[in-house]
Amino acid sequence: MNFYNYSVDLPFTKNKIAFREYNTKEQxxxxxxxxxxxxxxxxLYDYFLFVKKVIENxxxxxxxxxxxxxxEYVLFLVKLRIVSVGSTIELLLNNNQKEKTKVHIDLxxxxxxxxxxxxxLEKEENNLIFYKNIKVxxxxxxxxxxxFFSKMxxxxxxxxxxxxxxxxxxxxxxxxxxxxxxxxxxxFKQKINLVDNLNxxxxxxxxxxxxEALKILFEAEVxxxxxxxKQKFNFYNLTFVDHLKLFFSYDVKSLYxxxxxxxxxxxxxxxxxxxxxxxxxxxxxxxxxxxxxxxKSSERVDILQSNTNISNDVKNLASEFxxxxxT
Numbered sequence: 637m638n639f640y641n642y643s644v645d646l647p648f649t650k651n652k653i654a655f656r657e658y659n660t661k662e663q664x665x666x667x668x669x670x671x672x673x674x675x676x677x678x679x680l681y682d683y684f685l686f687v688k689k690v691i692e693n694x695x696x697x698x699x700x701x702x703x704x705x706x707x708e709y710v711l712f713l714v715k716l717r718i719v720s721v722g723s724t725i726e727l728l729l730n731n732n733q734k735e736k737t738k739v740h741i742d743l744x745x746x747x748x749x750x751x752x753x754x755x756x757l758e759k760e761e762n763n764l765i766f767y768k769n770i771k772v773x774x775x776x777x778x779x780x781x782x783x784f785f786s787k788m789x790x791x792x793x794x795x796x797x798x799x800x801x802x803x804x805x806x807x808x809x810x811x812x813x814x815x816x817x818x819x820x821x822x823x824f825k826q827k828i829n830l831v832d833n834l835n836x837x838x839x840x841x842x843x844x845x846x847x848e849a850l851k852i853l854f855e856a857e858v859x860x861x862x863x864x865x866k867q868k869f870n871f872y873n874l875t876f877v878d879h880l881k882l883f884f885s886y887d888v889k890s891l892y893x894x895x896x897x898x899x900x901x902x903x904x905x906x907x908x909x910x911x912x913x914x915x916x917x918x919x920x921x922x923x924x925x926x927x928x929x930x931x932k933s934s935e936r937v938d939i940l941q942s943n944t945n946i947s948n949d950v951k952n953l954a955s956e957f958x959x960x961x962x963t
Contacts, residue, residue: 640696646708654696657720657912666884680874681786705776707754717883721913753856756849765841777805804831
């Protein structure tokens with residue numbers, strides 16, 4: 637039975653996600669996916685779908701992902717990674733001298749910077765457009781939009797071409813005389829038709845607001861470590877998927893070793909695979925403390941044994957010279 641002990645309120649769609657930590661088995665799947673999915677553009681969308689499928693297991697409402705946008709999804713994934721594993725990613729990178737340098741990435745900073753870079757469309761003065769009896773709300777593209785972006789990337793379309801063909805993906809709803817049309821309920825062609833029928837002034841305002849929002853987002857440095865500052869958040873070319881790979885990176889060999897070692901301490905492999913990475917770390921700390929305590933006890937026994945041997949040697953030596961052995 638799953639317990640969804642955590643929840644997060646999303647800033648743009650105002651949805652709330654109830655979730656649990658991902659477990660060791662799911663961490664293993666996510667870690668191995670970094671090796672089974674290459675970094676070429678053909679594999680980026682496949683990796684995105686794989687992660688989404690694994691993450692859905694952690695959600696109380698499996699349908700909630702259909703109601704949120706790309707930015708919110710990534711913000712949620714960062715939050716999920718923090719509660720499941722921790723807020724710091726530790727990496728060993730080769731420097732110019734071909735030596736290993738330890739780098740730390742603070743996910744709490746990433747979370748804050750991504751939100752700051754995207755909050756332009758959270759404000760009503762930026763996301764609401766009015767013209768006569770028509771109201772249009774714009775927002776970041778939904779997760780379903782990524783399939784369209786992926787096809788455009790695979791067809792070698794430029795970001796300019798993708799933008800010109802994707803304005804409809806930013807429209808959350810169109811309201812005419814209190815009748816609201818939610819575009820996420822329509823397919824790609826239907827959304828295009830709905831937006832094309834809008835007044836030209838409205839379409840121009842949508843474009844202007846979206847361009848302004850994208851400029852802020854695409855130029856923002858969401859990572860605070862020099863090695864990664866060039867990795868900007870961009871969903872047109874799906875390179876933001878590289879961020880997901882970083883979030884879920886973990887040394888697979890070390891992971892298997894941890895599972896094995898815990899299984900030798902009267903914990904079944906099934907139990908270890910079902911606990912969260914943070915719980916697994918807690919068990920490790922307890923076992924390490926117990927082992928250190930045992931090592932110290934063993935050292936004290938060795939010292940006492942050594943002192944006893946010295947005492948016997950002194951007695952034997954005294955007897956040999958006809959002295960009374962010391963007591």
